Amino acid sequence: xxxxxxxxxxxxxxxxxxxxxxxxxxxxxxxxxxxxxxxxxxxxxxxxxxxxxxxxxxxxxxxxxxxxxxxxxxxxxxxxxxxxxxxxxxxxxxxxxxxxxxxxxxxxxxxxxxxxxxxxxxxxxxxxxxxxxxxxxxxxxxxxxxxxxxxxxxxxxxxxxxxxxxxxxxxxxxxxxxxxxxxxxxxxxxxxxxxxxxxxxxxxxxxxxxxxxxxxxxxxxxxxxxxxxxxxxxxxxxxxxxxxxxxxxxxxxxxxxxxxxxxxxxxxxxxxxxxxxxxxxxxxxxxxxxxxxxxxxxxxxxxxxxxxxxxxxxxxxxxxxxxxxxxxxxxxxxxxxxxxxxxxxxxxxxxxxxxxxxxxxxxxxxxxxxxxxxxxxxxxxxxxxxxxxxxxxxxxxxxxxxxxxxxxxxxxxxxxxxxxxxxxxxxxxxxxxxxxxxxxxxxxxxxxxxxxxxxxxxxxxxxxxxxxxxxxxxxxxxxxxxxxxxxxxxxxxxxxxxxxxxxxxxxxxxxxxxxxxxxxxxxxxxxxxxxxxxxxxxxxxxxxxxxxxxxxxxxxxxxxxxxxxxxxxxxxxxxxxxxxxxxxxxxxxxxxxxxxxxxxxxxxxxxxxxxxxxxxxxxxxxxxxxxxxxxxxxxxxxxxxxxxxxxxxxxxxxxxxxxxxxxxxxxxxxxxxxxxxxxxxx
Amino acid sequence: xxxxxxxxxxxxxxxxxxxxxxxxxxxxxxxxxxxxxxxxxxxxxxxxxxxxxxxxxxxxxxxxxxxxxxxxxxxxxxxxxxxxxxxxxxxxxxxxxxxxxxxxxxxxxxxxxxxxxxxxxxxxxxxxxxxxxxxxxxxxxxxxxxxxxxxxxxxxxxxxxxxxxxxxxxxxxxxxxxxxxxxxxxxxxxxxxxxxxxxxxxxxxxxxxxxxxxxxxxxxxxx
Ligand code: SF4
Ligand code: FES
Ligand code: FES
Numbered sequence: 075x076x077x078x079x080x081x082x083x084x085x086x087x088x089x090x091x092x093x094x095x096x097x098x099x100x101x102x103x104x105x106x107x108x109x110x111x112x113x114x115x116x117x118x119x120x121x122x123x124x125x126x127x128x129x130x131x132x133x134x135x136x137x138x139x140x141x142x143x144x145x146x147x148x149x150x151x152x153x154x155x156x157x158x159x160x161x162x163x164x165x166x167x168x169x170x171x172x173x174x175x176x177x178x179x180x181x182x183x184x185x186x187x188x189x190x191x192x193x194x195x196x197x198x199x200x201x202x203x204x205x206x207x208x209x210x211x212x213x214x215x216x217x218x219x220x221x222x223x224x225x226x227x228x229x230x231x232x233x234x235x236x237x238x239x240x241x242x243x244x245x246x247x248x249x250x251x252x253x254x255x256x257x258x259x260x261x262x263x264x265x266x267x268x269x270x271x272x273x274x275x276x277x278x279x280x281x282x283x284x285x286x287x288x289x290x291x292x293x294x295x296x297x298x299x300x301x302x303x304x305x306x307x308x309x310x311x312x313x314x315x316x317x318x319x320x321x322x323x324x325x326x327x328x329x330x331x332x333x334x335x336x337x338x339x340x341x342x343x344x345x346x347x348x349x350x351x352x353x354x355x356x357x358x359x360x361x362x363x364x365x366x367x368x369x370x371x372x373x374x375x376x377x378x379x380x381x382x383x384x385x386x387x388x389x390x391x392x393x394x395x396x397x398x399x400x401x402x403x404x405x406x407x408x409x410x411x412x413x414x415x416x417x418x419x420x421x422x423x424x425x426x427x428x429x430x431x432x433x434x435x436x437x438x439x440x441x442x443x444x445x446x447x448x449x450x451x452x453x454x455x456x457x458x459x460x461x462x463x464x465x466x467x468x469x470x471x472x473x474x475x476x477x478x479x480x481x482x483x484x485x486x487x488x489x490x491x492x493x494x495x496x497x498x499x500x501x502x503x504x505x506x507x508x509x510x511x512x513x514x515x516x517x518x519x520x521x522x523x524x525x526x527x528x529x530x531x532x533x534x535x536x537x538x539x540x541x542x543x544x545x546x547x548x549x550x551x552x553x554x555x556x557x558x559x560x561x562x563x564x565x566x567x568x569x570x571x572x573x574x575x576x577x578x579x580x581x582x583x584x585x586x587x588x589x590x591x592x593x594x595x596x597x598x599x600x601x602x603x604x605x606x607x608x609x610x611x612x613x614x615x616x617x618x619x620x621x622x623x624x625x626x627x628x629x630x631x632x633x634x635x636x637x638x639x640x641x642x643x644x645x646x647x648x649x650x651x652x653x654x655x656x657x658x659x660x661x662x663x664x665x666x667x668x669x670x671x672x673x674x675x676x677x678x679x680x681x682x683x684x685x686x687x688x689x690x691x692x693x694x695x696x697x698x699x700x701x702x703x704x705x706x707x708x709x710x711x712x713x714x715x716x717x718x719x720x721x722x723x724x725x726x727x728x729x730x731x732x733x734x735x736x737x738x739x740x741x742x743x744x745x746x747x748x749x750x751x752x753x754x755x756x
Numbered sequence: 757x758x759x760x761x762x763x764x765x766x767x768x769x770x771x772x773x774x775x776x777x778x779x780x781x782x783x784x785x786x787x788x789x790x791x792x793x794x795x796x797x798x799x800x801x802x803x804x805x806x807x808x809x810x811x812x813x814x815x816x817x818x819x820x821x822x823x824x825x826x827x828x829x830x831x832x833x834x835x836x837x838x839x840x841x842x843x844x845x846x847x848x849x850x851x852x853x854x855x856x857x858x859x860x861x862x863x864x865x866x867x868x869x870x871x872x873x874x875x876x877x878x879x880x881x882x883x884x885x886x887x888x889x890x891x892x893x894x895x896x897x898x899x900x901x902x903x904x905x906x907x908x909x910x911x912x913x914x915x916x917x918x919x920x921x922x923x924x925x926x927x928x929x930x931x932x933x934x935x936x937x938x939x940x941x942x943x944x945x946x947x948x949x950x951x952x953x954x955x956x957x958x959x960x961x962x963x964x965x966x967x968x969x970x971x972x973x974x975x976x977x978x979x
Pocket of ligand 2: 105107108109117120122123135137197
């Protein structure tokens with residue numbers, strides 16, 4: 075530890091810290107453009123100058139290591155003049171276009187210019203102009219504004235692992251870009267918009283839409299993958315205008331995947347904003363009353379076991395528990411949430427969650443990926459894996475289809491047949507796993523569709539020492555935000571109940587789809603009466619006999635459980651369009667019409683019910699670490715695993731009704747479907 | 757000066773190393789420990805440039821060749837683009853057979869680099885820095901101090917320095933280049949390296965070696 079005095083305040087910082095970190099610890103704010111705590115240090119903007127006693131010149135604090143008994147001054151004439159000089163230089167070539175710049179109001183340069191800028195310029199020469207770059211459909215560039223902090227370059231190189239950006243040429247001709255025109259082939263590319271301290275990189279779909287001070291900011295949770303990324307929804311009136319990440323070290327650090335960031339224009343398209351009822355083969359508009367009456371009439375005399383319900387991938391826990399309670403009241407045990415047919419069971423939680431926790435990836439020393447492509451299924455988790463791989467050269471093995479991940483890995487095999495080879499602790503990747511202190515196994519959804527794989531992977535995890543009292547190295551990577559919550563609530567066939575396959579092809583007479591669009595609706599029996607409750611006119615709604623318009627995740631206060639089993643809550647940012655309502659209230663209202671009134675009628679009531687069904691819902695945000703207390707595995711089931719696992723996500727940009735309705739995601743699909751994702755090099 | 761996105765129609769589709777380059781690459785790459793091969797990027801770019809000079813008479817580095825360098829050294833292509841565009845010694849556009857790099861920094865300028873520039877323009881028909889003559893033989897660029905100020909003004913042709921130039925000697929030099937007979941590099945006035953122009957002022961009793969005989973061969977250069 076080093077003792078450093080900052081403006082008279084004495085702080086202790088670890089050796090090797092930078093002066094800037096010491097200043098922050100002392101509560102002194104240091105202006106900066108290039109420094110970012112999650113990126114390597116560049117030290118090229120010089121805005122962070124401070125004075126250090128006995129140093130003859132001002133020092134760039136972000137790149138200067140502390141020494142014991144150092145005396146730092148952050149507010150002296152020397153410091154202020156130094157920073158003013160830097161600011162003046164930065165502004166020589168920076169355009170004066172704040173009024174038409176999307177960064178206006180949240181621009182670091184603008185903010186710092188307030189403190190260190192002059193009220194006039196001493197330069198009369200022409201400013202340089204730089205050609206804008208085309209980085210694809212997501213990131214808009216105005217490169218004349220670039221101050222060459224290189225944050226974007228460092229981000230794509232270090233964190234995203236897709237080194238496409240660089241600084242070419244030099245001096246006054248220096249330009250940040252790709253040199254060869256190409257779109258940024260990273261699923262995390264939107265983050266460079268947040269990182270860019272000026273308006274050089276801004277959001278293309280959000281261009282000229284709003285000023286930051288006009289926006290209402292609502293904390294929420296992303297549902298377009300199962301990571302549970304913490305987000306902030308910026309809205310104005312009834313419209314969601316943009317989505318930004320919120321800091322959560324345990325989950326997403328400060329990153330957000332592109333689909334989550336840019337799909338929100340899908341929230342305005344193909345929306346179900348009023349009830350519809352099928353009459354004479356055609357869907358016609360209806361009132362809530364009509365729709366409920368039609369349902370009530372149809373349900374008349376239908377036995378409980380002829381009714382079924384499917385929960386989709388974006389559902390909040392509140393609506394699922396309400397639907398489950400209603401079905402139970404109607405005498406049905408036909409419930410399922412596993413639209414993709416994975417063979418996960420409700421029950422013991424560590425059989426279906428990401429037990430190590432996302433943050434613990436940074437402790438693992440060997441990793442086995444089974445039937446998963448984390449880069450597409452959970453880009454933010456993939457970034458953690460890469461972070462760990464960079465920091466420790468963690469060895470990674472993959473069973474399943476190979477892909478361009480952003481780290482090196484050894485391809486161990488293509489199917490479940492490769493498991494046995496890994497039990498050999500004397501050679502190959504089996505030895506790597508056996509030698510590791512904290513081995514980690516991540517199994518993806520495609521693998522879990524094959525019978526016996528869950529049990530086999532659990533057993534393998536045990537054999538390589540991943541199931542220890544202190545370390546739970548068995549992890550299931552989900553792709554659906556609702557899935558873990560649904561399993562927690564037991565949204566699976568009850569005693570004698572039918573599963574998805576059993577409900578299709580006429581297995582039930584009335585089928586309730588709660589936002590369920592990710593299965594082949596053509597397999598629903600021809601005479602099955604389909605109730606679709608959801609927010610988008612997608613596959614499910616097309617087949618429906620009655621449509622009940624629900625809310626998207628931005629329009630309701632919902633509880634979601636991420637792949638780790640972390641219970642998180644999102645708040646409502648805007649109201650649902652037209653006649654649409656929050657989902658659990660729809661089910662509650664219908665229950666009354668059916669004479670099966672559910673015993674709760676406000677949000678605290680539903681949440682109390684959630685907790686009653688499964689106590690995990692009582693603990694939000696916080697997720698305790700745990701080891702393995704019971705090493706006995708899940709049942710083998712019948713059937714044998716065979717053949718390649720396949721992939722969970724073919725096209726990253728369109729995986730759910732929201733992203734399928736989004737023009738931005740369609741543009742991404744067009745751009746990236748033809749260009750294969752670039753290889754990750756380091 | 758920036759050649760970002762230089763899809764100006766001259767970029768060849770592909771680039772392949774010839775045998776001479778392969779041998780040179782082998783020597784360069786062997787100098788670095790395994791995993792640090794990226795350090796060889798500058799020598800490899802020179803190898804490309806020389807090969808292009810040999811093969812096409814225009815010593816420049818096409819994009820495809822930068823990709824080949826990246827591939828060879830296991831680096832991301834953009835890292836090679838950065839280096840290749842940073843150094844002015846690397847030509848990212850096709851150039852003439854003889855690359856006239858005129859130093860116009862203060863010492864050379866004081867000693868008459870303007871006359872050298874004018875002579876170059878007159879003899880080649882080039883209108884401004886950065887241009888290539890119509891016959892494709894010459895490209896003239898302006899460079900900063902070449903580090904040979906004692907013999908100012910200096911003109912670098914491809915890899916060689918010609919020093920102590922004036923309008924006349926520049927014209928003669930260009931004539932010789934046009935005939936494909938580059939004279940011996942160094943001072944054109946005949947003084948030995950940068951020894952005093954009028955002969956030695958110290959150690960005068962030693963035999964004055966005088967200028968080397970005109971048939972002296974150029975020493976082979978190796979990178
Ligand atoms: S584009 Fe933005 S983030 Fe990238 S170097 Fe320029 S100012 Fe920095
Ligand atoms: S923040 Fe220190 S030099 Fe940029
Ligand atoms: S100024 Fe021309 S070589 Fe130094």
